[in-house]
Structures are given as structure tokens and as C-alpha cells.
Amino acid sequence: MSIGRDGPRRYDFLFAGGGGAALSLAYHLVAAGFDQSSMLIIDEEEKRDNDRTWCYWVKGPTPYDSVAHASWDKLRIIGDGKDLMLPIEPYRYQMLRSEDFYRFVKERLSRCPNVEFLTARVDSVKDTDSGAEVLVDDVVYAGKWVFDSRWKYQNLVVNESRYRNLKQHFKGVEIRTNTDVFNTDVARMFDFRTPQHGVMRFFYLLPWSPREALVEYTLFSPETLPPEEYDRRIADYIQGVLGITEYEVAAEEACIIPMTDQPFERRGGAHILRIGTLGGRVKASTGYAFMRMQWDAEAITDSLRRTGGPFDLPVTPPRYHRFDSILLQVLLDRGDLAEHVFVRLFDRNPVTRMFRFLDEVDGVWENIKLMSTVPIPTFLKAGWPVMRP
Numbered sequence: 001m002s003i004g005r006d007g008p009r010r011y012d013f014l015f016a017g018g019g020g021a022a023l024s025l026a027y028h029l030v031a032a033g034f035d036q037s038s039m040l041i042i043d044e045e046e047k048r049d050n051d052r053t054w055c056y057w058v059k060g061p062t063p064y065d066s067v068a069h070a071s072w073d074k075l076r077i078i079g080d081g082k083d084l085m086l087p088i089e090p091y092r093y094q095m096l097r098s099e100d101f102y103r104f105v106k107e108r109l110s111r112c113p114n115v116e117f118l119t120a121r122v123d124s125v126k127d128t129d130s131g132a133e134v135l136v137d138d139v140v141y142a143g144k145w146v147f148d149s150r151w152k153y154q155n156l157v158v159n160e161s162r163y164r165n166l167k168q169h170f171k172g173v174e175i176r177t178n179t180d181v182f183n184t185d186v187a188r189m190f191d192f193r194t195p196q197h198g199v200m201r202f203f204y205l206l207p208w209s210p211r212e213a214l215v216e217y218t219l220f221s222p223e224t225l226p227p228e229e230y231d232r233r234i235a236d237y238i239q240g241v242l243g244i245t246e247y248e249v250a251a252e253e254a255c256i257i258p259m260t261d262q263p264f265e266r267r268g269g270a271h272i273l274r275i276g277t278l279g280g281r282v283k284a285s286t287g288y289a290f291m292r293m294q295w296d297a298e299a300i301t302d303s304l305r306r307t308g309g310p311f312d313l314p315v316t317p318p319r320y321h322r323f324d325s326i327l328l329q330v331l332l333d334r335g336d337l338a339e340h341v342f343v344r345l346f347d348r349n350p351v352t353r354m355f356r357f358l359d360e361v362d363g364v365w366e367n368i369k370l371m372s373t374v375p376i377p378t379f380l381k382a383g384w385p386v387m388r389p
């Protein structure tokens with residue numbers, strides 16, 4: 001283990017993992033006046049490639065608007081015999097390619113003389129009396145605060161006797177066509193026109209030009225599929241449902257996002273805060289995380305400014321965790337009803353109420369109004385094991 005004569009190199013903020021959550025936080029810190037603080041962002045990858053496409057609903061500006069790839073003010077939901085076209089103003093549904101996000105944030109951080117990057121694997125993170133230490137290839141780096149976002153799906157262990165556990169797994173392809181086939185005014189959030197086989201499956205279609213779109217086959221279920229099954233369903237959808245026979249695949253993405261109500265411990269120690277997926281920022285019942293990571297970055301920055309530490313963070317009303325648990329239980333028990341449940345929710349509620357519910361910011365009365373639109377017997381049955389003392 002290498003420690004310099006004067007002890008390990010010391011930073012104000014050390015980031016173990018430098019993906020979406022870490023770069024968002026570093027950006028917010030710098031933008032809020034911590035631009036003279038010393039930071040080291042360590043990731044085992046370079047984080048330059050387009051390794052994911054983020055989409056999120058948002059109203060008002062975000063720091064990344066200038067590099068957003070596309071934005072829609074209408075969403076379409078097809079299933080359960082309905083075809084809903086939903087204007088979503090004052091929200092917009094925005095698409096951000098990770099390569100653009102990484103470049104934009106890194107460019108901003110490169111203007112701060114005390115921000116450094118290291119491409120290396122973090123072996124461990126541990127608390128000390130005066131801060132925390134990160135071990136990389138036998139070299140110790142010390143930080144006043146460490147933000148840990150080292151996330152690998154395969155490291156997740158869920159106690160399934162106590163908690164619900166599903167996977168959001170998908171494969172997406174960016175396709176290009178020779179003729180104009182896509183309506184760029186509207187993003188398809190759910191298109192259930194694919195065999196359900198008892199678990200929630202849908203297509204997601206994001207067109208950013210008349211000839212280019214991201215087509216994603218997504219499932220909310222306990223088990224993944226053989227790789228060729230995603231490809232087969234995607235080809236069936238593009239050719240059979242969209243009626244597109246000539247296209248080329250320009251890029252692909254695939255992943256598993258956790259959907260579990262098992263708590264993610266936020267504190268890794270007295271000086272270690274977990275952020276991003278590792279810090280439980282993924283919404284258990286939807287898999288959305290991007291905006292939640294932005295709000296978290298704002299809250300952490302604010303906490304540091306007010307208290308000198310990053311732990312004074314807002315607490316989500318517990319009823320929202322219960323709602324997540326109930327929805328996960330419904331998906332586990334009655335995946336065959338998922339299409340009906342989701343289409344009905346969007347059909348019977350203003351989309352603003354849906355977004356505010358999913359963003360966990362609505363009051364109890366609005367929550368009651370929303371819950372009154374679900375199939376009550378199914379939710380009561382699923383809710384019983386969740387609410388039981």
C-alpha cells in the first residue's frame with residue numbers, strides 16, 4: 001500500500017464511481033460555488049461512450065438542456081384497447097444521450113483547477129477518524145467526504161422472503177430508415193402490442209427525426225430472457241406493428257435496472273454517502289432515476305452549504321415506499337394485468353397527477369384520487385402483505 005511521506009493525497013470530495021450520479025453531483029457542486037474545492041473522480045471506465053440514453057419528464061430548465069438530444073410535449077400510450085395521446089405541458093419528456101452528458105459535464109469540470117479524474121478500479125472505501133479513504137491499486141486517497149456510486153447489478157442481494165424483487169430489463173436499438181416513417185411530435189411511452197405471457201412487456205419508441213428512433217423492448221419481471229428473444233421481439237414489433245421492413249440498426253443498448261423495495265443504505269460510514277443506484281435513487285416501481293439523481297445532487301450540495309456535511313437530506317413520505325411495494329406486488333402477482341393497470345392509470349388521471357405521484361411530491365388527497373382509479377380488488381389483495389403489521 002502506497003502512502004506518501006506526508007500521508008495519502010487528500011481531497012475535499014472523493015468520488016468512487018464516476019457515472020451519472022457522481023458527475024451530476026460534481027456538476028452541481030461546482031455550479032453552486034464549490035468550484036475551488038479539490039475533487040477526485042475515479043471510475044474504472046473512461047465514461048465517454050454513449051453507454052445509455054436517459055429520458056425523463058421535467059418542467060423548467062435543467063443544466064443539460066443545451067445538449068439534450070430530443071424533447072417531446074406529447075406522449076402516446078397504446079394498450080388495453082386504447083390509444084391515448086397525452087399532451088404533457090407544462091412538462092416535457094426529454095432525451096439525453098450519455099455521451100453528450102459526459103462530455104458536457106467533463107468540459108465544465110475541466111475549467112476547475114482542482115478537479116481531477118482517474119481511470120482505475122476502486123478496491124475499497126473505508127471510514128477514518130477525519131474522513132474516508134479510497135484504495136486504488138494499493139494507493140490510498142483520502143477525502144473529507146467520499147461519494148460512493150460503485151454499482152454493479154450482479155452485486156445486488158435481495159432478501160426475497162421480506163422484500164419484493166423484480167428486474168427492469170430491456171434491449172434498445174437505434175434504427176435508421178430510408179424513408180420518413182416516424183412522427184417526431186410524440187414519444188411512445190408504453191406500447192403494449194407485444195405478447196405479454198403473464199408479465200409486463202412493452203415497447204418504448206422515441207423518434208428524434210422522421211428516419212431515426214430508439215425502439216426498446218422492456219420487461220418488468222423477475223427473470224431476464226435469452227438474448228435472442230429480445231432481438232426476435234424487436235424485429236417482430238418493427239416489422240409487424242410499425243410496418244417497417246427496411247431499416248438498419250445504428251446502435252444498441254441493454255441493461256438491468258433494479259426494481260425492489262429493499263432499502264438501499266445511504267450512509268457507507270460517518271464520511272461516506274452512497275449516491276445514484278447504490279444510494280437507492282432508482283424509483284422502485286418505475287426504474288427512473290435521472291431526475292431523482294439531479295434532485296439528490298441539489299440536496300447534497302445544499303446540505304454541504306448549510307451544515308458542512310452531506311447528510312441532511314429530505315426524507316420521502318413513507319407512504320410513497322408503500323405505493324412502490326404495492327405496485328411491485330401487483331406486478332409479481334398479476335403481471336397479466338399490468339397492461340390494464342398502467343393504461344387505466346394514464347387514462348383516468350391527468351398526466352400531471354401521474355408525474356407528481358411518480359415524483360413523490362403530491363399531497364395525500366391527490367394520492368387518494370389517483371389510487372381510486374386502480375383496479376381496487378387487485379390492489380387490496382396485493383396491499384395486504386405490504387400493509388400487514
Ligand SMILES: Cc1cc2nc3c(=O)[nH]c(=O)nc-3n(C[C@H](O)[C@H](O)[C@H](O)COP(=O)(O)OP(=O)(O)OC[C@H]3O[C@@H](n4cnc5c(N)ncnc54)[C@H](O)[C@@H]3O)c2cc1C
Nearest residue numbers: 017019020021044052054055122150255276277288289290
Ligand atoms: C442502459 C440504461 C438506460 C437507462 N435509462 C434511464 C432513463 O431513460 N431514465 C432514467 O431516469 N434512468 C435510466 N437508467 C437508470 C439510471 O438513471 C442510470 O443507471 C444511471 O446511470 C445511474 O447512475 P449511477 O451513477 O448510479 O450509475 P452509473 O451511471 O452506472 O455509474 C456507476 C459507475 O461506477 C463505476 N464503477 C463500478 N464499480 C467500480 C469500481 N469498483 N471502481 C471504479 N468505478 C466503478 C462504473 O464504471 C460506473 O461508471 C438507465 C440505466 C441504464 C443502464
